[in-house]
Amino acid sequence: MQTKRNFSVKREAIFKKIASSQEHPTAEWVYEQLKPEIPDLSLGTVYRNIAVFKEMGIVKSIGVYNGQERYDWDMSPHSHFVCTECFRIMDVPKGRSFVDKSMYEFVETECRASITGHSICFYGLCSDCQKTDISALENA
Amino acid sequence: MQTKRNFSVKREAIFKKIASSQEHPTAEWVYEQLKPEIPDLSLGTVYRNIAVFKEMGIVKSIGVYNGQERYDWDMSPHSHFVCTECFRIMDVPKGRSFVDKSMYEFVETECRASITGHSICFYGLCSDCQKTDISALENA
DNA sequence: CTCCGTGCAAATACTTTGCAAAGCG
DNA sequence: CGCTTTGCAAAGTATTTGCACGGAG
Numbered sequence: 001m002q003t004k005r006n007f008s009v010k011r012e013a014i015f016k017k018i019a020s021s022q023e024h025p026t027a028e029w030v031y032e033q034l035k036p037e038i039p040d041l042s043l044g045t046v047y048r049n050i051a052v053f054k055e056m057g058i059v060k061s062i063g064v065y066n067g068q069e070r071y072d073w074d075m076s077p078h079s080h081f082v083c084t085e086c087f088r089i090m091d092v093p094k095g096r097s098f099v100d101k102s103m104y105e106f107v108e109t110e111c112r113a114s115i116t117g118h119s120i121c122f123y124g125l126c127s128d129c130q131k132t133d134i135s136a137l138e139n140a
Numbered sequence: 141m142q143t144k145r146n147f148s149v150k151r152e153a154i155f156k157k158i159a160s161s162q163e164h165p166t167a168e169w170v171y172e173q174l175k176p177e178i179p180d181l182s183l184g185t186v187y188r189n190i191a192v193f194k195e196m197g198i199v200k201s202i203g204v205y206n207g208q209e210r211y212d213w214d215m216s217p218h219s220h221f222v223c224t225e226c227f228r229i230m231d232v233p234k235g236r237s238f239v240d241k242s243m244y245e246f247v248e249t250e251c252r253a254s255i256t257g258h259s260i261c262f263y264g265l266c267s268d269c270q271k272t273d274i275s276a277l278e279n280a
Numbered sequence: 281c282t283c284c285g286t287g288c289a290a291a292t293a294c295t296t297t298g299c300a301a302a303g304c305g
Numbered sequence: 306c307g308c309t310t311t312g313c314a315a316a317g318t319a320t321t322t323g324c325a326c327g328g329a330g
Contacts, residue, residue, distance in 0.1 A: 008303085008310060027295080042312045047295060049310090064204035067293065067320085081251045093250045098238050099260070107262045110233045111221045115264040120239070122247045124255040148285060167320080182287045187320060189285090207295085207319065 013038060014049045018059060019073040024080070024089035026068040062089070062119065079120040085129035092122065153178060154189045158199060159213040164220070164229035166208040202259065205229070220259075223266035225273075232262065 007015065017030050025033075031046045050071060053059035062072045062080060066087045072080075079092040104115050125133065147155065157170050165173075171186045190211060193199035202212045202220060206227045212220075219232040244255045265273065 010311075040312070044296080044313075045311055048297095051296090064294095069294085079247075081247060081253055081255070083253065084256070090251050090253075092247050096243070096246055098243060103236070103238060104262075106236055107219075107221060107232050108264075111230050111262075112267040113221055113223065113230075113262075113264045114270055115221070115262050116224070117264070118260065118262045120258065120260050122244075122251075122253075122255050122258045124248075124253045124257070127252040130254055150286075180287070184288075184321080185286055188322095191321090204319095209319085 010038060010041060010045060011049050011052070013041075014046055015053060015058070015073075018050075018053070018071060022090070024062060024070045024072050026070060028068065063121070065089070079122065081122045081124070081126075083126035083129055084123050085125055085132070088126050088128075090126070092120075150178065150181060150185060151189050151192070153181075154186055155193060155198070155213075158190075158193070158211060162230070164202060164210045164212050166210060168208065202229070203261070219262065221262045221264070221266075223269055224263050225265055225269035228266050228268075230266070232260075 013034055014030055017033055018025060023029060027043065027046045027050055030050075031041065031043045034041050034046075050059060053071075054061065057075070059071050059073050060075060062070050064070070065082055070089055074091065076094070078094050079098065081090045081092055082088075098120055099118055104118075107113070108115050153174055154170055157173055158165060163169060167183065167186045167190055170190075171181065171183045174181050174186075190199060193211075194201065197215070199211050199213050200215060202210050204210070205222055210229055214231065216234070218234050219238065221230045221232055222228075238260055239258055244258075247253070248255050
């Protein structure tokens with residue numbers, strides 16, 4: 001017998017995997033992580049459940065990088081750093097705000113639009129890929 | 141007889157179409173715009189030439205929205221507004237900077253990364269889609 | 281002749297979807 | 306039983322690529 005459950009076993013596992021990672025994962029990463037412990041999981045289910053989470057507002061897309069959509073469970077406003085080499089994505093620590101209310105007003109006026117959100121993304125090389133680049137130079 | 145040309149006729153047409161539009165176009169939009177005047181143009185050629193432009197640094201990707209990659213010929217730093225309904229993309233007028241050198245330093249320190257660029261994107265409803273939404277309400 | 285650019289079609293890569301079966305209360 | 310969730314495979318969509326041809330120098 002099992003207690004009342006809002007999520008099916010698989011749905012819960014998918015959400016927990018996303019919510020416990022710092023990966024800003026792709027659907028496929030989630031699938032590969034869970035496959036060993038849930039052998040009959042299918043990739044379509046991962047996609048379908050992520051769609052459910054987006055609908056519910058507990059997961060959001062943070063964009064498509066290197067051809068794959070990346071998701072985030074942290075719904076609070078924050079920026080991201082994306083490594084252009086390995087496509088690792090990290091949160092930029094909060095505590096420094098780049099955009100405030102007056103900037104929304106500026107954009108709303110200039111673009112004649114109603115603004116509901118924004119995203120800020122920094123690009124560059126992560127620490128690992130910087131090292132790789134240096135090694136490559138040294139070996140050249 | 142034709143004068144010295146850096147670009148083939150088609151490459152030039154593709155670039156001009158991108159560079160003269162405010163669309164932040166997709167490859168397919170470029171293709172459809174040019175097809176009438178260049179009937180033997182193929183979509184693969186548009187993709188291939190856009191890849192060349194990116195390589196040359198005269199066109200850049202501004203991300204994937206609604207499943208299609210959007211390009212921009214304006215290489216100067218500026219932000220974008222994306223309508224979440226119709227996926228129209230507009231430049232946010234320059235003259236208001238959101239991110240400065242100290243912010244790059246902040247991110248570089250916090251993420252232990254070297255930052256080469258950033259993008260800022262505002263989301264919401266464009267003026268057209270706001271109207272549509274209002275009509276929909278009125279007719280409900 | 282050689283090289284670059286190209287059309288065309290096939291191949292890829294990611295994501296979505298239809299359907300029948302299984303799960304749960 | 307009735308509604309939800311799922312596996313599986315097929316379909317869908319955007320993009321990339323292999324190949325042979327064609328034009329310019």
